[in-house]
Amino acid sequence: MNHQFVGVQCEFTTACLECGDDVSAVGGQALVSSRLEWSIETACPACGPIVSCGRQDIPAGLRERLLADLSHGPATLQIALGESDSRAVVMKVIRASLGVDLAAAKAMPAALQSGRHTGTLPEVEQLASALRAVGIGAQVSPK
Incomplete structure (x- = not known):
């Protein structure tokens, strides 16, 4: 079995999923054992940490941010x-x-x-x- 891990991430500002305030976020995508996975982590001062994640279909906004990020790009x-x-x-x-x-x-x-x-x-x-x-x-x- 292939246990390969390849990942990228970027930092950005987004709206908190709970209260809507602007918060810092880290979003990323990884290839884990031949499967694509993504995550977005936010840290809202009022609501606390929130993590969204999934497999395969990455949210379009996150994919665009990863491709545009100057540290790694496409x-x-x-x-x-x-x-x-x-x-x-x-x-x-x-x-x-x-x-x-x-x-x-x-x-x-x-x-x-x-x-x-x-x-x-x-x-x-x-x-x-x-x-x-x-x-x-x-x-x-x-x-």
């Missing part, structure tokens, strides 16, 4: 397809990993080969791990 994934490697295998992994339709999956191998596929580091590493598991060379480059 990561890039590039694959190297050999003569015996199949685009069909790559598309199958893409569809299974990202849940995209066939049209989107058909367009992605070219972006992956040219290193134009980006995302949060945990997202990119999750796809890279799935590609490596079927024998496709995948290189992740953090910002």
Whole structure:
């Protein structure tokens, strides 16, 4: 079993979920044993600490903050397809990993080969791990 952990986090100000006051928050996303997880922790002086967390679908606002954060920003994934490697295998992994339709999956191998596929580091590493598991060379480059 793969016990890999890859994570990113950033600090920001948001509204307290209880009282609505502006509070400091730390939000992050991690790849834990091949599964994406996210969390947002706030510390409100009036309400105390509040933690929100989940798996897979990260809140859009948190994902945007992680991608925009200057300390890490988006990561890039590039694959190297050999003569015996199949685009069909790559598309199958893409569809299974990202849940995209066939049209989107058909367009992605070219972006992956040219290193134009980006995302949060945990997202990119999750796809890279799935590609490596079927024998496709995948290189992740953090910002």
